[in-house]
Amino acid sequence: SQKIEQNSEALNIQEGKTATLTCNYTNYSPAYLQWYRQDPGRGPVFLLLIRENEKEKRKERLKVTFDTTLKQSLFHITASQPADSATYLCALDYAGNNRKLIWGLGTSLAVNP
Amino acid sequence: NAGVMQNPRHLVRRRGQEARLRCSPMKGHSHVYWYRQLPEEGLKFMVYLQKENIIDESGMPKERFSAEFPKEGPSILRIQQVVRGDSAAYFCASSPDLAGGYEQYFGPGTRLTVT
Numbered sequence: 001s002q003k004i005e006q007n008s009e010a011l012n013i014q015e016g017k018t019a020t021l022t023c024n025y026t027n028y029s030p031a032y033l034q035w036y037r038q039d040p041g042r043g044p045v046f047l048l049l050i051r052e053n054e055k056e057k058r059k060e061r062l063k064v065t066f067d068t069t070l071k072q073s074l075f076h077i078t079a080s081q082p083a084d085s086a087t088y089l090c091a092l093d094y095a096g097n098n099r100k101l102i103w104g105l106g107t108s109l110a111v112n113p
Numbered sequence: 114n115a116g117v118m119q120n121p122r123h124l125v126r127r128r129g130q131e132a133r134l135r136c137s138p139m140k141g142h143s144h145v146y147w148y149r150q151l152p153e154e155g156l157k158f159m160v161y162l163q164k165e166n167i168i169d170e171s172g173m174p175k176e177r178f179s180a181e182f183p184k185e186g187p188s189i190l191r192i193q194q195v196v197r198g199d200s201a202a203y204f205c206a207s208s209p210d211l212a213g214g215y216e217q218y219f220g221p222g223t224r225l226t227v228t
Contacts, residue, residue, distance in 0.1 A: 032215060043117075043204050043219030044156070089156070099144055099208060099215060100169055105155040 002027050006090055006104040013080055014112055021075040021107045023090030030092040033066055033073050038087045038106065047088075048075075080111045115139070118187075119205050119220035126195045126227050134190040134223045138207030145188045146217060147180060148204045156204065162188060195227045 005024045013019050023033070032051045036044035050057045050066045050073070057064045063076040077084050090104040118137040126132050138145050147159040158172040162182040173180065177195075182188040192199055202224050206217035 034216060041222075043206070043222050044217075046216040046218060049216050093215065100146075100158060100161055101217065102158070103156040 002102050004104040007107045010108040012110045017080055019077040019080050019109055021088050023073040023104055025071050029068050034091045035075050036089040044089055082111045082113050085110050117207050117218050117220035119223050124223055124225050129194050132192040132195050132225055134203050136188040136205030139218055142207035143210050144208040145182050146206045147190050150202045197227050200227045
C-alpha cells in the first residue's frame, strides 16, 4: 500500500530564511500531490496542488517541486514569517480513485522572530 | 461563499450514547469526505460520499459507524453506542464538482469526547 513520509522532527528556522519541507512516498506514482497547512485546533487549509507532469509550482512565497523519479516533493516557504508557523501536511491520491487522499503525518514548522 | 460548516464544534457523549456529526459542504461542491484525527496522529480517511451515494467507505469501522449525504441537507456521520476510543476530532471536507477539482476544503471539525 502507499506510504508517505514527512519529517517527524519539528523544523525551527529564523524569520526571513527559507523553510524546506520534504514529502517522500513509496509504491505507485500518484497523479497529483497536495500540500496543506494545519493550525492547532483547526481543519487543514489547502495550499498547492502539483500534477505528475509538473516539475514545479509557485504561489506567492510558496514553491512546490515534484520529482517522480525520486518519489519526492519539496515544499519551500521563502522569506518566512512567524505567521507561517504551523503543521504542513502532504497528501497523495489513491491509485484508481483520484478524489480519495492518503495523508502524511505532517511536519511542524516554527519560525522564530 | 461560506466555507465548509460543521456542527456541533464540541460534542460530549457518555459511553453507549449516539453521536451525530453534521457537515454542510461549500456551495457548488457535491463531494464530501469524512476524516478522523487523533492528537499527534495523521488524518485517517473514513468515507467519501456524493449526493445520495457512498462512493468509498473503506475507512469506516464495520460496526456502529454510518454516513449519509441526502439530496437535501447536510452530510451526517453517525456513531452509535460510542466508546471512549471514539474520542477524536472529526473533520469533514468537500471538493468542487468541476473536472480536476481535487483540492479539499475542510471544516473546523467536531471534537467528540466520550466520557
